[in-house]
Amino acid sequence: MNERVLRILMPLLVGVLTLVAWEALVRLRDIPAYLLPGPILIARTLVADWWSLADSLLITLRITLSALLAAVVVGAALAILFAQSKWIELSFFPYAVILQVTPIVAIAPLIIIWVDDVNLSLLICAWIVAFFPILSNTTLGLNSYDHNLFDLFRLYHATPWQVLTRLRIPSALPYFLAGLKISGGLALIGAIVAEFVAGSGGSASGLAFRILESGYQLRIPRMFAALVLISATGIVIFLALGLLQHLVLRRWHESAVVRER
Amino acid sequence: MQALSGVGFTLRAGDFISLLGPSGCGKSTLLRIIAALTEPTEGRILRPPATGGEIGFVFQEPTLMPWASALNNVRLPLRLAGIARAEATDRAAAALASVGLAGFERNYPRALSGGMKMRVSIARALVTRPKLLLMDEPFAALDEITRFRLNNDLLALWRDQRFTAIFVTHSVFESVYLSERVLVMAARPGRIVADIAIEAPPVRDEAFRTSPEYAAQCRAVSRALEAAMAA
Numbered sequence: 001m002n003e004r005v006l007r008i009l010m011p012l013l014v015g016v017l018t019l020v021a022w023e024a025l026v027r028l029r030d031i032p033a034y035l036l037p038g039p040i041l042i043a044r045t046l047v048a049d050w051w052s053l054a055d056s057l058l059i060t061l062r063i064t065l066s067a068l069l070a071a072v073v074v075g076a077a078l079a080i081l082f083a084q085s086k087w088i089e090l091s092f093f094p095y096a097v098i099l100q101v102t103p104i105v106a107i108a109p110l111i112i113i114w115v116d117d118v119n120l121s122l123l124i125c126a127w128i129v130a131f132f133p134i135l136s137n138t139t140l141g142l143n144s145y146d147h148n149l150f151d152l153f154r155l156y157h158a159t160p161w162q163v164l165t166r167l168r169i170p171s172a173l174p175y176f177l178a179g180l181k182i183s184g185g186l187a188l189i190g191a192i193v194a195e196f197v198a199g200s201g202g203s204a205s206g207l208a209f210r211i212l213e214s215g216y217q218l219r220i221p222r223m224f225a226a227l228v229l230i231s232a233t234g235i236v237i238f239l240a241l242g243l244l245q246h247l248v249l250r251r252w253h254e255s256a257v258v259r260e261r
Numbered sequence: 262m263q264a265l266s267g268v269g270f271t272l273r274a275g276d277f278i279s280l281l282g283p284s285g286c287g288k289s290t291l292l293r294i295i296a297a298l299t300e301p302t303e304g305r306i307l308r309p310p311a312t313g314g315e316i317g318f319v320f321q322e323p324t325l326m327p328w329a330s331a332l333n334n335v336r337l338p339l340r341l342a343g344i345a346r347a348e349a350t351d352r353a354a355a356a357l358a359s360v361g362l363a364g365f366e367r368n369y370p371r372a373l374s375g376g377m378k379m380r381v382s383i384a385r386a387l388v389t390r391p392k393l394l395l396m397d398e399p400f401a402a403l404d405e406i407t408r409f410r411l412n413n414d415l416l417a418l419w420r421d422q423r424f425t426a427i428f429v430t431h432s433v434f435e436s437v438y439l440s441e442r443v444l445v446m447a448a449r450p451g452r453i454v455a456d457i458a459i460e461a462p463p464v465r466d467e468a469f470r471t472s473p474e475y476a477a478q479c480r481a482v483s484r485a486l487e488a489a490m491a492a
Contacts, residue, residue, distance in 0.1 A: 148324040151298050155318050156341040156389075166337070170328045252327045252369045 037221040045221040046228060053210060053222075057229050060191055060206035063119065064237070067126030068180075068187040074127070075134030075183075076176065082135075083142040083168060093139070100132040104190055108197035122194040122206075129190030133182040141175025142168045174253050177245040184237040192230060207233075268453055270444060274392070277419055277426040279436035279443045281482065283490050287451025288429040292318075292395050295427065314342055317386030317424070319396040323378035325370040325385075331357060332366035335385045342389070356384040359418065376407035380414075387418065394419075396428045400435070409470075412438055416465055433486060437479050438470060445482065447489035455485040 019039045025031070026038035033041055046053065078096070082089035108125045115121035145167050153163050195208030207226045214223035249255060268291060272278065280288045293299040294306060296318050325334045335356050339349035354366060360380040370378055379399055386394060400408045416439065419426055430436050436443045437459055445455035459478055462469055469475055 146324065148320050148322060149326065151293075152318065152320075152324060152337075153341065154298060155296060155316065156314060156338045158341045162341055166341075167326075170326065173328070252329075252371055254371075 034218050034220050037224055041221050042224045042228065046225040049222055049225060053207075053225060053229060056205055056207045056210045056226070057233065060188075060195065060208070060230075061233060063122050063126055063191040063194075063206065064188045064233070067123050067130050067190060068184055070123070070127045071131035071134050071183050071187060072180065075131045075179070076138050078135050079138035079142055079172070080164070080169075082139050083164070089139065096132060096135055099128055104129050104193050105197060108194050112194075112198050118198060122191060122198060125194030125197075126187050126190030129193075130183040130187035133179040133186065134176065135179075137175040137179030137182075138172050141172030144175065145171040174249055174255060177241075177248060181238065181241045181245060184241045185234055188230070188234050188237060268451065270453055270456065272425060272427070274425055275423050276442065277416075277428070277440045279428045279430055279440040280446060281430055281433065281436045281443050281486060282446030282451070283448055283486075284431060286446045286448035288431075288446055289397050291446075291451065292397050292427065292429050295393075296395055314338060314389035315392050317389065317391035317394045319379075319382050319386050319394070319399040321398045321401060323370065323375075323382040325378060325381055327370050330367050330369055331362065331373065331381045334370070334381055335388050338385060338389050353384075353388055356388040357381070359387070359421075360384045361414065374407075376403055376411060379403065379411060383411075383415070383418070387422065387424070390422070391424055394424045394426045396426065398429055398431065401431070408435070413466065415439065420464075433479055433483050437475065437482055438465060443482050443485075445485045445489050454489045457482055457485060 023038045023040060026036060037045075078092075082093065104125055107128065108121075111124050112118070112121045115124060149167055150163070153167055158166070191206065192208045195206045196212065199209070199212055207230050210226040211223050214220065214226065245255075268287075270278075280291065282288050290299060294301050296316055297306070298318075325331075326337070329337070332350065332353050336349045336353035339352060340346070344352075354363075357363060357366060360383050362377065362380050362384065365373065365377065370381070373381065382399070400411055403411065412435065426440075428436070428439055441459055441461075443455075443457045443459060444453050445457065446452065447454045457478075460474065
């Protein structure tokens, strides 16, 4: 069996065995559904409650993707600004770090108080979490160009704009895409955390709100169903960004090389 | 630390000269000063006001943009000079053909061998039709067979386009085979200690490489180099 098949088959096998063991445990020990529902019950709940859960999924997804988009625009723009001058970078980068290391749970209540629009406040929270990997990676990438190539550009009297667009931005692309992959997951986490903090006070009803609500009502299978949707969303975002990375870099970057053995 | 001191030599248009010396003698620094990539701390190089493209430079490494095809790499100097895309494409394709890489326009550097990458690098340096071509040990990392072939192709390009060439190398054999004059450099501080004219037939080929005249001149240059290293 070749490695590609194993790469898919082995984790799948582990997953199926875990689910079977889980279901068996729940049935044999007669564990009540409000403590630990079995996978079959969770799947049934997912189907039964699909429409209300799908609505919530859409709300969370919209916040996640808008935050990710804002993170890309602001992160990349700031990185390009930082690349223009060491002084700008030295002056402002520490504040980006502060924004990054302060736990979002701690800032979220303030943002929710300050910003009237709940959706906007959720978006800002998710954005704060998501933008740093893009900023930091792209900044690194814009400074990681080949210095001989830079000499070549100087030899031909390239303008700073030409150096930026033809040398520094292409050099930064692999770094940016690696940052984007991290930010995709973080945007989802940021959106969920912010929804939790906003809680039932928010008029929005994303997946995190569904989890809170199900918890209050002791509808644990529904809670698990929402959890499954969150995980699935995270996996899809990760895979989609991985595919994007592959498509953009496959023709030239070392990371996309399949090595012969 | 002083890298270079009192380096002076004259160069006639169309010359092919080699700078030969031990590593650390400032050959590369001298080349970078000529290309205006490094400023000398003292002294001046007088050159006409440059607009880019008068000087071609071939680095030790191929120094290609990995994200661009061979054609786009060769086209870069023209595009930087603001030449329209269509004209730049034609000229880049012609330059690639002149180094024997017709048909490889769309290949990315990753898919090219070391020798082919160096050919792309040479095509890029020649695409602006420079008056002066500077080469900094361009073939040092290549295997001998590839190096011999590139030596011959470089000479053919030089005969054809009549640019002035300065070739930095630490190989006695390569310097004698390629150049009309070999300037031998000594280190600490870098300076030129010998200027040896090479006698050769108009077209240099494998017959020249194996001739007694070639061997005798290699011996002479070798002795000058040893004297330079002892100095």
